[in-house]
Structure formats: structure tokens, C-alpha cells
Amino acid sequence: MEMQILDCDYVMLNGKPLIRIYGKDMKGETFCVFYNKFLPYFYLHVHDEKIEEAIKQIKDRYPEVKIETVEKFLPIGYQPPVKVLKITGIEPGKTPEMKEFCQRLGTPYEADILFKYRFMADFDLRGMSWIDVKGTFQKTNTVKCKAIEAETIKPIEILQNAPLKYVSLDIECLSDEDRFAVPEKDRIIAISLAFYPEYKNKKNLVILARLANINNNVIGCADEKEMLSKFLEIIDDYDPDILIGHNLNNFDLPYVLKRLELHQLPRSLGRSDKNAISRKLEYTHMPTVSGRIVVDTFEIYKRDPWVKFKRYDLGTIAKELLGAEKVELGENYIDTLRRLWAGKKDDLTKLVEYTQIDAELALRLVVERGVLDKFFEIAKLSGVLLQDCLGGQTQRHEFRLLREFSKRSYIMPLKPERFKTTPQIKGAFVLDPVVGLHDWVILLDFTSLYPSLISSFNICPTTFVMNGWKDENCITTPYGTKFVKPSIRKGILPSVVDDILANRILIRKQMKTATDSAQKRILKSKYLALKDLLNSLYGYTGYPRARLYVSDIANTITAYGRETIASTKKMVEENFPVKVIYADTDSIFIKADVNNLEDAEKLANRVSEFVSSKLLGLELKFEKIYKTFLIETKKRYAGWSFERDNGNWAEKIEMKGIETVRRDWCTLVSETMFDVLNIVLKEKDVKKAARHVRSTIDDLVKGKVSLEKLTIVKGITKSLDSYEGVQPHVELAKKIIKREFLKPSIVGERLDYVIIKGNQLLSKRAEDPKYVKEKGLEIDPRYYIYNQLLPPLERIFDICGISASELLEGSKQKNLLDMLNGQKPQLSPEETILSAFDSVVCKNCEWSFRRPTLSGNCPKCNSPLYFSGDGSIGKIVELKP
DNA sequence: GGCTCTCGGGG
DNA sequence: GTGTACGAGAGCC
Numbered sequence: 001m002e003m004q005i006l007d008c009d010y011v012m013l014n015g016k017p018l019i020r021i022y023g024k025d026m027k028g029e030t031f032c033v034f035y036n037k038f039l040p041y042f043y044l045h046v047h048d049e050k051i052e053e054a055i056k057q058i059k060d061r062y063p064e065v066k067i068e069t070v071e072k073f074l075p076i077g078y079q080p081p082v083k084v085l086k087i088t089g090i091e092p093g094k095t096p097e098m099k100e101f102c103q104r105l106g107t108p109y110e111a112d113i114l115f116k117y118r119f120m121a122d123f124d125l126r127g128m129s130w131i132d133v134k135g136t137f138q139k140t141n142t143v144k145c146k147a148i149e150a151e152t153i154k155p156i157e158i159l160q161n162a163p164l165k166y167v168s169l170d171i172e173c174l175s176d177e178d179r180f181a182v183p184e185k186d187r188i189i190a191i192s193l194a195f196y197p198e199y200k201n202k203k204n205l206v207i208l209a210r211l212a213n214i215n216n217n218v219i220g221c222a223d224e225k226e227m228l229s230k231f232l233e234i235i236d237d238y239d240p241d242i243l244i245g246h247n248l249n250n251f252d253l254p255y256v257l258k259r260l261e262l263h264q265l266p267r268s269l270g271r272s273d274k275n276a277i278s279r280k281l282e283y284t285h286m287p288t289v290s291g292r293i294v295v296d297t298f299e300i301y302k303r304d305p306w307v308k309f310k311r312y313d314l315g316t317i318a319k320e321l322l323g324a325e326k327v328e329l330g331e332n333y334i335d336t337l338r339r340l341w342a343g344k345k346d347d348l349t350k351l352v353e354y355t356q357i358d359a360e361l362a363l364r365l366v367v368e369r370g371v372l373d374k375f376f377e378i379a380k381l382s383g384v385l386l387q388d389c390l391g392g393q394t395q396r397h398e399f400r401l402l403r404e405f406s407k408r409s410y411i412m413p414l415k416p417e418r419f420k421t422t423p424q425i426k427g428a429f430v431l432d433p434v435v436g437l438h439d440w441v442i443l444l445d446f447t448s449l450y451p452s453l454i455s456s457f458n459i460c461p462t463t464f465v466m467n468g469w470k471d472e473n474c475i476t477t478p479y480g481t482k483f484v485k486p487s488i489r490k491g492i493l494p495s496v497v498d499d500i501l502a503n504r505i506l507i508r509k510q511m512k513t514a515t516d517s518a519q520k521r522i523l524k525s526k527y528l529a530l531k532d533l534l535n536s537l538y539g540y541t542g543y544p545r546a547r548l549y550v551s552d553i554a555n556t557i558t559a560y561g562r563e564t565i566a567s568t569k570k571m572v573e574e575n576f577p578v579k580v581i582y583a584d585t586d587s588i589f590i591k592a593d594v595n596n597l598e599d600a601e602k603l604a605n606r607v608s609e610f611v612s613s614k615l616l617g618l619e620l621k622f623e624k625i626y627k628t629f630l631i632e633t634k635k636r637y638a639g640w641s642f643e644r645d646n647g648n649w650a651e652k653i654e655m656k657g658i659e660t661v662r663r664d665w666c667t668l669v670s671e672t673m674f675d676v677l678n679i680v681l682k683e684k685d686v687k688k689a690a691r692h693v694r695s696t697i698d699d700l701v702k703g704k705v706s707l708e709k710l711t712i713v714k715g716i717t718k719s720l721d722s723y724e725g726v727q728p729h730v731e732l733a734k735k736i737i738k739r740e741f742l743k744p745s746i747v748g749e750r751l752d753y754v755i756i757k758g759n760q761l762l763s764k765r766a767e768d769p770k771y772v773k774e775k776g777l778e779i780d781p782r783y784y785i786y787n788q789l790l791p792p793l794e795r796i797f798d799i800c801g802i803s804a805s806e807l808l809e810g811s812k813q814k815n816l817l818d819m820l821n822g823q824k825p826q827l828s829p830e831e832t833i834l835s836a837f838d839s840v841v842c843k844n845c846e847w848s849f850r851r852p853t854l855s856g857n858c859p860k861c862n863s864p865l866y867f868s869g870d871g872s873i874g875k876i877v878e879l880k881p
Numbered sequence: 882g883g884c885t886c887t888c889g890g891g892g
Numbered sequence: 893g894t895g896t897a898c899g900a901g902a903g904c905c
Binding site for chain 3: 009010040042089091092093094095096097098099110111112113114115116117118279281282283284286288302303391392394395415418545
């Protein structure tokens with residue numbers, strides 16, 4: 001029988017561990033493979049003369065263990081193999097205790113590797129890979145699928161994936177009190193399921209904790225308990241491989257499990273008799289549902305470095321990626337839900353529709369977007385089970401390396417102790433940029449710089465020279481560390497890098513010839529998975545809690561990186577008529593004396609070839625040309641880029657580190673920023689950009705900017721009196737509570753606000769845009785100019801040689817004051833000062849700031865702030881908004 | 882510019 | 893289950 005591995009666990013049976021591998025065959029049938037001929041073991045390194053004594057002590061304490069002496073290479077430092085004890089136990093669960101006991105006798109190795117992973121490593125089994133099993137079918141009720149007692153298990157190579165079944169779930173709960181639902185008190189009223197492929201010709205099912213007759217896709221139940229039983233029944237019957245939900249790990253799954261427990265129902269969501277669990281620690285979650293994989297769309301999308309969202313709620317992600325709209329329950333969620341739940345058929349139908357769409361969207365975010373494809377391949381390449389690939393990167397490298405180590409008779413260290421302080425790794429080189437607006441800038445970067453360096457210089461814990469060794473056999477690094485030459489011993493880390501690079505070339509070749517679309521899709525995912533693994537390998541070596549963390553090694557890699565980029569700069573400037581204006585980690589930006597794309601490209605290719613030929617094992621690749629390039633500081637730049645795309649030039653405006661989309665900025669700011677950069681970069685007309693800003697300010701003063709563009713959003717996350725300091729949205733919340741005294745609570749809500757004109761402190765002038773519209777209130781242009789528009793724009797204009805005062809003045813009006821006044825009557829003298837202040841000072845403690853604080857008070861001593869400026873020193877006028 | 886603190890999704 | 897794992901952005905000097 002051939003099947004693809006989905007999950008693996010073990011149980012103790014008759015005093016012996018029984019390994020269970022869950023998987024699927026090509027037809028989609030589920031199996032569980034049992035294997036009972038594997039026992040837990042680990043290694044112990046003790047001083048040669050103490051070996052006999054150690055064996056005796058272990059035997060006395062643990063008579064059941066088997067101890068052998070074997071030859072192994074220790075993982076850190078180049079050295080000959082040593083004798084170590086291999087201690088084989090019976091119960092995996094006893095190993096931690098044995099490990100502690102052995103720590104007094106010597107150094108244990110591999111004593112903290114999960115039993116299932118020990119087994120998988122030794123049998124060369126990998127998550128999502130295929131195995132060939134010979135054995136006999138077993139009758140059992142410990143698992144819910146066909147069980148096979150295996151005689152032999154062999155890995156086999158199959159590219160395709162078995163057909164998987166996905167179910168997405170979303171629950172609705174109702175609390176009687178006015179707070180967020182908690183599973184200890186508040187019941188679940190509805191469970192919504194969405195299936196792929198369909199379940200009994202249905203895409204959706206909603207199970208209600210109330211008798212109802214809505215339609216074929218709704219099952220009414222007498223109460224919550226009946227609903228939960230029905231839910232378990234459907235999961236068993238449909239038998240999904242993948243469980244999906246938005247914030248499933250942190251909300252729906254633990255909630256359902258807790259309610260099942262309270263109703264004394266089995267928590268049997270998995271494929272075995274093991275209870276499903278969902279544990280949270282720090283911030284990451286560890287759901288365990290035997291035989292199935294739990295996928296939380298919130299966690300998956302939040303971790304994805306390629307797509308970024310302003311917010312990660314289901315509505316936002318679904319809208320952006322699927323173009324789908326979520327049903328909104330309106331202003332007061334709890335009240336609406338309560339009303340719908342208590343209502344007649346129409347109300348209930350609305351509730352059903354709401355929860356049904358949520359489950360469906362989460363499902364589509366996985367299936368339609370194919371987000372798991374890459375993780376399938378990461379599992380196959382690293383060996384880690386699919387469920388464990390969805391989390392951090394460390395495990396992937398650790399397990400891959402464990403297998404490479406075992407193959408070569410090396411043993412792995414234990415995980416380092418927690419909270420151990422470790423030396424800081426010195427990071428990459430970032431050149432101080434030549435700040436300004438430049439023409440014709442070429443970007444080149446080293447492909448996979450750190451992995452290439454690991455490979456070129458044989459950098460690995462196993463080749464690391466820790467004591468005197470003949471220099472002619474070593475590579476001495478710029479950090480001062482030494483590694484033996486590959487001719488003496490090739491490192492494991494370099495081998496892994498080479499393997500990934502070779503694999504990548506192979507996959508790229510296969511991608512070109514592949515015709516089948518399913519095959520193409522898998523190859524593409526494989527390529528992405530290889531890229532991910534390669535890019536995160538350096539990070540692993542520099543992670544203090546990695547088994548193979550050696551600070552000298554991480555420091556060696558970055559030192560080589562710094563040396564590479566510095567010598568590249570020198571080399572390029574000495575051999576070509578160019579100036580390097582910026583460099584960061586593995587990329588350099590060079591300013592060239594050219595005036596068209598083709599010449600720039602020719603030059604770039606010459607530079608690329610030259611540097612690549614001089615630096616062995618490295619490739620400096622031509623990336624793109626910036627016709628115009630504006631750099632503010634390290635890591636903050638924008639440019640008009642041109643890149644080859646299938647032979648043609650593709651152009652776009654790029655921004656790095658210049659935040660145009662920030663939650664606490666209104667859209668007017670991002671729009672203006674975007675317009676300004678477009679004008680500056682494409683037309684190189686700074687004056688025109690300044691005019692654009694002035695006209696925006698003009699519109700603002702004249703009240704021509706729509707409230708939507710001025711709305712700022714901030715969440716109220718805790719009770720109002722627990723906020724320290726004065727914040728506009730908190731003050732607004734207080735106002736709203738006062739106005740709508742029937743409103744139960746505001747905690748957990750997101751507040752939209754605009755800043756209006758008035759005589760109070762800034763923060764007291766936050767107001768609900770709807771209220772502003774109703775009452776015909778006016779927004780405060782000064783706030784939007786000084787606190788929103790100016791800060792980001794000022795920096796851009798500054799480096800283009802236009803100061804803030806020039807920005808504000810020079811239009812029809814003489815200065816900001818006149819613009820602010822517009823058609824209005826004259827302001828009081830106190831307000832005049834606002835037109836041209838240089839800074840804000842606190843007269844009490846003499847602290848000074850560039851801009852007024854939101855509270856209007858000094859953050860240090862809380863006394864009122866004063867404006868200073870207007871050209872004349874000493875002319876300080878009290879802030880009267 | 883660098884460091885510490887907070888908060889996220891969900892009902 | 894031989895486990896014990898966050899990271900971006902805001903706020904503050």
C-alpha cells in the first residue's frame with residue numbers, strides 16, 4: 001500500500017510504544033499505519049575513564065535500558081570521532097527524567113527529540129512524503145480509519161499529492177453580560193461549516209443550538225449539547241484532513257473544546273481516540289488534532305512576508321484577496337446578535353447567512369489561494385510534519401540537519417537552555433547613503449549571499465577549528481575564526497546549501513519542460529520552498545535557541561558579508577566611472593554617468609560580470625535601474641524603477657521604509673505622499689510637487705477635503721480609565737459613552753475619528769465623523785497640516801531643498817495663517833504664532849519639541865507647552881488652540 | 882536614531 | 893507529549 005504522510009503520533013500499548021502514521025492514498029482513502037518495533041534512545045558522552053562507572057549507575061537506576069558503546073562525531077568543532085553511550089529505553093515519556101539523571105554523568109545528545117521525529121529520522125520518513133507499506137490490516141477502534149500493522153515501511157518518490165479534504169469552521173457565541181464571550185460561561189449558538197470538496201452535495205452547513213427550519217443547509221438542534229454532538233458526528237462522517245478557521249487556534253478551537261468538556265462530550269475531533277487539544281504559549285499556538293492538520297488563516301497570513309495587510313481581520317483579507325464582502329452585523333455586534341438569535345425566521349436566516357459566509361471565506365482563503373502548496377513542499381524537503389511547518393522556521397532546519405547529521409554519524413546537541421544570555425551577533429553592513437535625489441541609479445545584489453558564503457568558505461559547526469591546527473589546512477576568516485578546508489572535511493551546512501542550490505537548478509529546469517498544470521503548480525511551490533529554506537538558513541545559525549547556535553559562526557558569516565560588500569564597493573568604484581551611493585547587506589546602489597536604460601544596463605552587466613569573476617562562489621546580479629532615486633536615510637528610499645520583464649522594461653514607483661499606509665494616518669496623507677513622490681520621481685519637478693501640497697493644504701483649509709480622507713482609526717482595547725496619558729480616540733470614547741448613555745460598552749470597538757476646531761486641547765477635539773456631519777462641525781486644518789501631512793512630507797522636501805516654511809508659504813497667501821484664515825475673521829494674536837513656530841517648548845523644564853504633543857502638555861513634567869519662533873527669539877505665546 | 886512596550890485576531 | 897516557539901509598529905527618550 002502506498003500513502004502520503006499527513007501526521008504521526010504514538011501511544012503506549014502493552015508497555016511498549018506504538019507508532020501511528022496517518023496518511024492518504026491517491027484515491028483519497030485514509031489509513032493509519034502501526035509500527036511497534038521501535039524504541040526511544042539517546043546518546044551520552046562521558047569521559048573515557050568514567051564510562052564503566054556511568055554504565056553501572058544508569059543500569060542501577062534504570063534496569064530496563066539497553067546500553068551500547070558506539071563511535072560518533074561530536075557536532076561542534078572539527079575533531080576525530082569519540083566513544084559515546086547509546087541508551088535505549090522503553091518509554092519515550094521517561095526520557096526527560098533519564099536525560100536529567102545522565103546530565104550528572106556526562107553530556108547527553110539528542111535526548112530531547114520527539115519520539116515520532118526520532119522514528120521518522122531513522123526511517124527516512126518526511127512529512128507529506130510517500131511511503132510504501134507492507135503489512136496486515138488490523139481491527140481496532142483506537143483509530144477511525146483503516147489500520148495496518150506494518151512489517152516494513154519504505155520511503156518512495158512521488159511528486160503528486162493525494163486528494164485532501166478541507167473543512168472550515170466558524171462559531172458564534174452569545175454572552176449574557178456585556179463583554180467578549182468566554183467559553184467558561186458563554187454558550188455557542190451556532191457552528192458554521194464549509195466543505196471542500198462538498199459534503200453530501202453541500203458546500204455549507206450551519207448547525208444551530210435552537211430548533212429551526214430555515215433551509216436544507218441548516219440543522220436545528222434542541223440545545224447546545226445536541227449541536228456539539230451533531231458537529232462531532234459530521235466531522236467524523238466527512239473525515240477532513242485539514243481544519244480551517246480564522247483565528248481558529250486562539251478562539252474557535254479552544255472554545256469548542258472547552259464547551260465539549262463542560263458538556264462531558266468527547267473531544268474527539270481527530271482520527272484517533274486521543275483528545276484534541278489547543279495549547280497557547282507566549283503567542284504561538286500548538287493545536288493537536290490527531291491525523292488532521294489545523295490551519296489558522298489568521299496565523300498563516302500574518303506570517304506571510306510576501307503579502308502585507310493593514311489589518312488581519314477576515315473582512316480585510318477576504319476583500320483584498322478574494323474581492324469578497326463579509327456580511328456586517330452593524331454597529332453593536334452583541335445587541336444585533338442577541339436580537340437575531342431571539343428573533344423569528346427572518347432574523348435567524350440573517351444570522352445563518354452571516355456565519356455561513358465567514359466559514360466560507362476562510363475556506364476560500366486556503367483552497368482558492370493554494371496557500372498550503374508551499375507548506376506541502378517545505379514538509380517534503382525538511383521532513384517536518386505539515387502541522388509543524390506552519391509555525392516557526394527553526395524546526396525545519398533542525399530536523400533537516402538532524403537527518404543529515406545521522407547519515408554521517410554525527411550527533412546533535414540538546415536545545416540550549418532557555419534565557420541563557422548569549423553574545424550579540426554583529427549585523428550587516430549598511431553604508432551611510434548619499435542623501436538626496438539622484439538620477440540613473442543601478443541596483444545590483446548578491447544572490448543568496450549568506451548561503452553562498454557558508455558554502456564557499458566551508459562554514460559549519462563540524463568544520464569549526466577550536467584549537468591549534470595547521471594553518472595550511474584551514475580557512476582563516478575576516479572574523480578571525482578558522483574552518484578546515486573542504487578537502488579535509490566538507491561541512492554539513494555547506495552540503496545542505498549545495499544540495500538546495502542544485503535542487504533549485506533542477507526544479508527550474510523541470511519547470512520549463514513541465515506541461516501538466518498540477519505538476520507545474522507543485523514545481524513552483526517546491527521552488528518557493530527551496531528559496532524559503534535557503535533564505536532562512538543564516539537566521540537559524542544566528543538564533544540563540546538553535547541546537548547548533550555558535551555565536552562565532554554567525555559572526556563569521558556576517559563578517560564575510562560586510563567584507564564582501566565593502567570590497568565590492570571599492571572594486572566597483574576603482575574600475576568603473578561610478579559612485580556607490582548606498583549599500584545594505586547584500587546590495588549596492590551605484591550612480592552612473594548614463595542617460596538611457598540600455599547604456600545603464602550594459603554598464604550594469606559589465607559590473608556584474610567583473611565582480612562575480614573576482615569573488616569566487618558569489619554572483620553579483622543586476623537587478624534594476626532607477627531613473628530617479630530619492631534616499632532619506634538608511635533603509636528609507638523611493639525610486640522610479642525599471643526592470644526587465646520578458647525582455648521589456650517594466651516600470652513602477654517603489655517605496656521602501658517610507659510608510660504611506662499606517663493605521664494612525666488618514667488616507668489624505670498616504671494619497672498626498674504618493675502624489676508627491678510620483679511628481680518628484682517621474683517629473684523631477686519639486687516645485688510642482690510643492691504646489692500640489694499647497695493646493696492640498698488649501699483644500700483642507702477651505703473644507704473641501706472629504707471627511708473619509710481625514711478619518712483616523714484606532715481601537716479601544718481596554719477599559720477607558722486604564723489608559724494613561726491623553727489620547728484622542730480615548731477621549732472620544734468617553735464622549736460617546738456620555739452622549740449615548742444606553743450604550744453598554746465601547747471596549748473592543750474600533751473608533752473612527754476626525755479632529756475638529758475648538759477651544760480645547762487637541763485630544764479633546766477628536767470627534768466621530770458621523771456626528772461631525774450631522775452637526776455640521778468643522779475639522780481643524782491645523783491639526784491635519786502639522787500633525788499629519790507635514791511630518792512625512794517635510795523629510796522628502798527637505799532633501800530636495802525645500803523647507804517647511806517654503807512649503808507653507810509662497811502660494812497666493814503669504815503664510816499658513818492667511819491660508820488658515822481664508823475667508824474667516826482675524827484670529828486672536830495668540831493664534832497668530834501658530835503660523836510660523838519653529839519649536840514647542842516647556843517653560844518649566846526647558847524641554848523642547850518640534851511639534852506640539854497631542855495633550856498640549858509637556859510629556860516630562862506635564863505643564864503646558866508654549867510655541868516659540870516667528871523669527872524673533874523669546875517671543876513665546878501660550879498655546880491656545 | 883535606537884530602545885522598550887503593546888497588541889493582534891475572535892464574539 | 894523525549895516539546896515550552898512572535899513580531900510589527902507605536903511610543904519614548
